[in-house]
Amino acid sequence: VGFQIIYNKKLMAIKRRFDENLDELRGTLLQMGGLTEEMIVFAVKILVQRDESFVDKVRAHENRVNDLHVEIDDRCLRLIELHQPVARDLRLIATALKINADIERIGDQATSIARTSTHLCRMPRIELGNIPRMVEVARAMVKDSLDAFARQDVKLARSVIACDDEQDRLNRGTFKELLRLMQTDASVIERAMEIILISRNLERIADHASNIAEDVVFLVLGKDIRHHAEDRSSTQALPQQAGR
Amino acid sequence: VGFQIIYNKKLMAIKRRFDENLDELRGTLLQMGGLTEEMIVFAVKILVQRDESFVDKVRAHENRVNDLHVEIDDRCLRLIELHQPVARDLRLIATALKINADIERIGDQATSIARTSTHLCRMPRIELGNIPRMVEVARAMVKDSLDAFARQDVKLARSVIACDDEQDRLNRGTFKELLRLMQTDASVIERAMEIILISRNLERIADHASNIAEDVVFLVLGKDIRHHAEDRSSTQALPQQAGR
Numbered sequence: 330v331g332f333q334i335i336y337n338k339k340l341m342a343i344k345r346r347f348d349e350n351l352d353e354l355r356g357t358l359l360q361m362g363g364l365t366e367e368m369i370v371f372a373v374k375i376l377v378q379r380d381e382s383f384v385d386k387v388r389a390h391e392n393r394v395n396d397l398h399v400e401i402d403d404r405c406l407r408l409i410e411l412h413q414p415v416a417r418d419l420r421l422i423a424t425a426l427k428i429n430a431d432i433e434r435i436g437d438q439a440t441s442i443a444r445t446s447t448h449l450c451r452m453p454r455i456e457l458g459n460i461p462r463m464v465e466v467a468r469a470m471v472k473d474s475l476d477a478f479a480r481q482d483v484k485l486a487r488s489v490i491a492c493d494d495e496q497d498r499l500n501r502g503t504f505k506e507l508l509r510l511m512q513t514d515a516s517v518i519e520r521a522m523e524i525i526l527i528s529r530n531l532e533r534i535a536d537h538a539s540n541i542a543e544d545v546v547f548l549v550l551g552k553d554i555r556h557h558a559e560d561r562s563s564t565q566a567l568p569q570q571a572g573r
Numbered sequence: 574v575g576f577q578i579i580y581n582k583k584l585m586a587i588k589r590r591f592d593e594n595l596d597e598l599r600g601t602l603l604q605m606g607g608l609t610e611e612m613i614v615f616a617v618k619i620l621v622q623r624d625e626s627f628v629d630k631v632r633a634h635e636n637r638v639n640d641l642h643v644e645i646d647d648r649c650l651r652l653i654e655l656h657q658p659v660a661r662d663l664r665l666i667a668t669a670l671k672i673n674a675d676i677e678r679i680g681d682q683a684t685s686i687a688r689t690s691t692h693l694c695r696m697p698r699i700e701l702g703n704i705p706r707m708v709e710v711a712r713a714m715v716k717d718s719l720d721a722f723a724r725q726d727v728k729l730a731r732s733v734i735a736c737d738d739e740q741d742r743l744n745r746g747t748f749k750e751l752l753r754l755m756q757t758d759a760s761v762i763e764r765a766m767e768i769i770l771i772s773r774n775l776e777r778i779a780d781h782a783s784n785i786a787e788d789v790v791f792l793v794l795g796k797d798i799r800h801h802a803e804d805r806s807s808t809q810a811l812p813q814q815a816g817r
Contacts, residue, residue, distance in 0.1 A: 395800035406667055413657040423650055426670060504766075511755070511762050518755050518762070522748075525766065529773070556639035 347412045354404055354425055355479050361397040361432050362475040364390045366468050368439035369534065373464045376446035376527070377457070387443040394436040401429045417548075424548045428478060431537040435471060438530045438537075445523050445530075455520040456510055458503035463531040466496050470538035477545045486549075489542035496535035503528040591656045598648055598669055599723050605641040605676050606719040608634045610712050612683035613778065617708050620690035620771070621701070631687040638680040645673045661792075668792045672722060675781040679715060682774045682781075689767050689774075699764040700754055702747035707775040710740050714782035721789045730793075733786035740779035747772040 368390045371383040405426045408414070414422060449455075470492050477486035507521040612634045615627040649670045652658070658666060693699075714736050721730035751765040 399800060402667075406663055409653065409663060410659045415654045419650055419653060423646075423670060426667060427674060430671060430674060508763055508766065512759055515756055515759060519752055522752065522766065522769065526773075529770070556643060 343412070347408070347414070347418070350404075350408055350412075351418075351421065354401065354408070354422075357397060357401055357404075358425060358428055358432065359475050359479055361394055361401070361429070362435075362471055364394050364397075365432055365435040365439060366471050368394070368436055369442070369464060369468055369471070369531075372439045372442035372446055373460070375443055375450055377461070379450040381447060381450065384443055384447055387440060391436055391440050394433060398429060398433040402426065405429070417551075420548055420551070424478070424544045427544050428475075428541050431541050432475075435534050435537045438534045442527050442530045445527050449520060449523050452520055455517055455524065456507070458506045458524060458528065459499040460503065460524065460527060460531070463496060463499045463503070463528060466492060466499065467531045467534040467538070470496070470535050470542075474538040474541035474545070477542055478548075481545065481549050483546055483549050486542040486545040490539050490546075493535050493539040496532050500528050500532040587656070591652070591658070591662070594648075594652055594656075595662075595665065598645065598652070598666075601641060601645055601648075602669060602672055602676065603719050603723055605638055605645070605673075606679075606715060608638050608641075609676055609679040609683060610715050612638070612680055613686070613708060613712055613715070613775075616683045616686035616690055617704070619687055619694055621705070623694040625691060625694065628687055628691055631684060635680055635684050638677060642673060642677040646670065649673070661795075664792055664795070668722070668788045671788050672719075672785050675785050676719075679778050679781045682778045686771050686774045689771050693764060693767050696764055699761055699768065700751070702750045702768060702772065703743040704747065704768065704771060704775070707740060707743045707747070707772060710736060710743065711775045711778040711782070714740070714779050714786075718782040718785035718789070721786055722792075725789065725793050727790055727793050730786040730789040734783050734790075737779050737783040740776050744772050744776040 368387050371386045371390070374380055375383045375387075405422050408422055409419070412418070470489050473485055473492075474489045476482065477489060504525055507525055511518045511521045612631050615630045615634070618624055618627045619631075649666050652666055653663070656662070714733050717729055717736075718733045720726065721733060748769055751769055755762045755765045
């Protein structure tokens with residue numbers, strides 16, 4: 330009986346350690362997500378406030394995000410090795426691995442925005458289309474998708490997936506508006522194209538947040554909604570009408 | 574002694590089964606990669622041959638890729654649960670999970686090319702810039718990165734990573750060439766912008782192939798090169814000169 334009690338206590342301590350490790354993992358993912366949110370804001374400040382000093386801030390955050398990306402991957406594998414989780418615990422760690430990759434790519438997109446903005450802010454101002462609104466949507470989607478992961482909140486995750494359609498609509502709107510502008514004034518062509526590229530970056534950030542949200546739904550419900558159009562608010566089929 | 578022999582035989586049978594499962598997993602990833610290679614080719618045929626019948630082929634492949642994406646994720650998790658692999662075996666499965674996500678996104682990019690091409694092929698022809706060359710580079714990179722994974726070939730993986738610079742250069746060249754074209758002839762603006770978007774899709778496919786190659790290097794050498802510029806052929810730092 331004495332041995333049994335010691336054994337059970339040991340098992341409970343191991344389980345508790347595992348849960349603590351998972352909490353730390355979640356915390357680090359949220360921290361990394363917060364950094365990429367700030368990167369988006371900094372990158373757009375280069376464009377809107379025409380302040381190149383934010384380039385260094387984006388770069389510093391990028392380095393931290395990249396370090397966390399490597400560290401989180403490593404931690405996930407060590408957790409699997411050490412605790413040999415099954416079922417939902419394993420799915421949680423596999424989800425963390427995927428979310429980690431998505432957050433890192435959100436950072437890449439923000440870096441790309443910073444690069445284009447640096448070029449743009451040295452030229453005369455130009456119409457920004459839906460960019461300010463798209464920044465807000467992208468930030469909120471990144472934040473909400475990670476909160477949905479932390480709280481395993483399917484409802485919040487589904488609302489993130491629904492927002493992806495709005496971002497696509499805003500992106501198409503920017504494209505059309507700037508196309509019209511270019512056709513009437515050739516002097517804005519280069520700048521307008523850069524804005525279109527930034528609009529695309531923001532749309533891709535929304536895609537990554539949407540991927541994270543889909544992973545959360547899968548994690549909680551154990552149901553893969555990623556490729557089932559009927560479960561999504563948007564269809565992934567090729568539309569007859571071209572859109573981008 | 575008899576028990577020991579039976580036990581050892583059983584362990585060997587389990588190990589053999591695990592290796593067979595890994596081989597199947599590798600085979601399925603290669604199959605999925607082959608489908609996305611074809612998707613790229615089909616999508617560009619819509620543009621170059623102005624043949625919209627390839628849209629259905631892209632769509633059919635996309636559905637198969639999406640099914641395989643879900644199936645491979647599932648298989649990876651079941652392999653971990655069943656065999657509780659550690660060290661390199663675990664890293665191999667984690668790598669398969671990541672490569673799976675990259676291949677699926679390569680398919681997404683090809684679908685995006687198909688969509689833009691469908692729109693473009695209904696309008697008068699326009700200069701394609703480096704697009705044909707970029708298609709070749711993208712296809713070769715996808716193929717080689719997956720071969721590098723299958724054969725655990727670090728040299729081949731490194732050559733894929735090196736190609737990413739060429740693709741970036743071609744993408745920037747397309748951007749500049751079409752920018753010039755638009756500035757001299759306003760009637761091509763819409764079409765030129767679509768070509769630039771396709772050029773970007775092809776550049777992103779190269780990025781995904783490069784990610785796969787980096788994962789292969791990490792798998793084989795156990796060294797994370799993803800965020801160490803000195804180990805890459807290209808630096809990830811923000812250049813002073815704008816590029817996209």
